Amino acid sequence: MNTKILMSVAAAALIGLTGCSTRPTNAQVGTAAGAVLGGVAGNAVFGGTLGTVGGAAAGALIGNEVGKKQ
Numbered sequence: 001m002n003t004k005i006l007m008s009v010a011a012a013a014l015i016g017l018t019g020c021s022t023r024p025t026n027a028q029v030g031t032a033a034g035a036v037l038g039g040v041a042g043n044a045v046f047g048g049t050l051g052t053v054g055g056a057a058a059g060a061l062i063g064n065e066v067g068k069k070q
Helices: 002-018 026-046 048-068
Strands: none
Touching: 002 026, 026 048
């Protein structure tokens, strides 16, 4: 149930933020995608809120670095 709520909130935030700015940079796209994927992976591996938040933070950092290089 928590995973479905997390995915819904992440999707809504991504959709909402898309219309608020000009075309995002690759680093911004990488950060957002990394945070979502990292949050899902962290929740699946570690479970609970701490795993989700930790995974999202790690995913955002990795996604940002990958996005900068593209």
